[in-house]
Amino acid sequence: MSESVAEEQGRVPGRVRLVKGPGLLLVWLYGVMSVGAVSRSAYQIATEFDRAPLAYTLSAVAAVVYAFITYTLVRGGERARRAALVCCAAELVGVLVVGTWTVVEPSAFPDTTVWSTFGRGYLFIPVLLPVTGMLWLRGARRDAS
Numbered sequence: 001m002s003e004s005v006a007e008e009q010g011r012v013p014g015r016v017r018l019v020k021g022p023g024l025l026l027v028w029l030y031g032v033m034s035v036g037a038v039s040r041s042a043y044q045i046a047t048e049f050d051r052a053p054l055a056y057t058l059s060a061v062a063a064v065v066y067a068f069i070t071y072t073l074v075r076g077g078e079r080a081r082r083a084a085l086v087c088c089a090a091e092l093v094g095v096l097v098v099g100t101w102t103v104v105e106p107s108a109f110p111d112t113t114v115w116s117t118f119g120r121g122y123l124f125i126p127v128l129l130p131v132t133g134m135l136w137l138r139g140a141r142r143d144a145s
Contacts, residue, residue, distance in 0.1 A: 018073045018081060018140055026133055030070040033125065037063035037114050044111070052111035058098055062114040062126070065091050069133065085137045092130035095119060099127065 019027050041059035049056055065087055072084035099118035102109050112121055119126030 018076045018084070018137070022132075022136055023073060023140065026129075026136055027070060027073045029125065029129055030066050030073065030133075033114075033122070033129065034063060034066040034070050036122070037066055040114070052109065055109045055111045055113045055116070058094075058113040058115065062091075062094070065094070081137055081140055085134060088130040088133040088137065092127070092134070095127045095130065 017023075037059055041056055041063050044052075044056040045060060069084050069087045069091070072080040072087070095115045095118060098113060098115035102113070102116040109116060114122060115126050118124060119128075
């Protein structure tokens with residue numbers, strides 16, 4: 001059995017644990033953001049989608065990203081660490097693009113998204129979380145080496 005197959009099946013004793021120390025706080029924060037973004041976007045899409053379809057769709061995308069990162073952090077292992085790192089980078093790009101867009105062209109967003117003005121409505125956690133996540137995930141790789 002190859003090591004990557006064994007890792008995927010959870011049989012590698014040295015599997016990188018990502019939910020330890022600050023990683024536990026990241027999992028908790030991503031979990032909270034997942035629940036918040038899913039709840040918010042589901043309600044808005046179900047009740048008032050025609051009012052701000054772009055904003056509500058972007059909130060749903062943020063929810064999916066948060067949920068996937070939460071899953072990969074809990075799963076652990078090198079593949080999950082790399083996937084979470086890529087998703088954190090994509091999340092940061094999304095926050096920066098949407099945040100800038102909402103500042104430059106606010107009329108495009110009749111309602112806010114999770115990432116509006118860089119996550120101001122969420123205490124700027126959406127812009128801080130992916131940076132923190134990427135730093136933690138890079139350190140987790142060094143710890144596993």
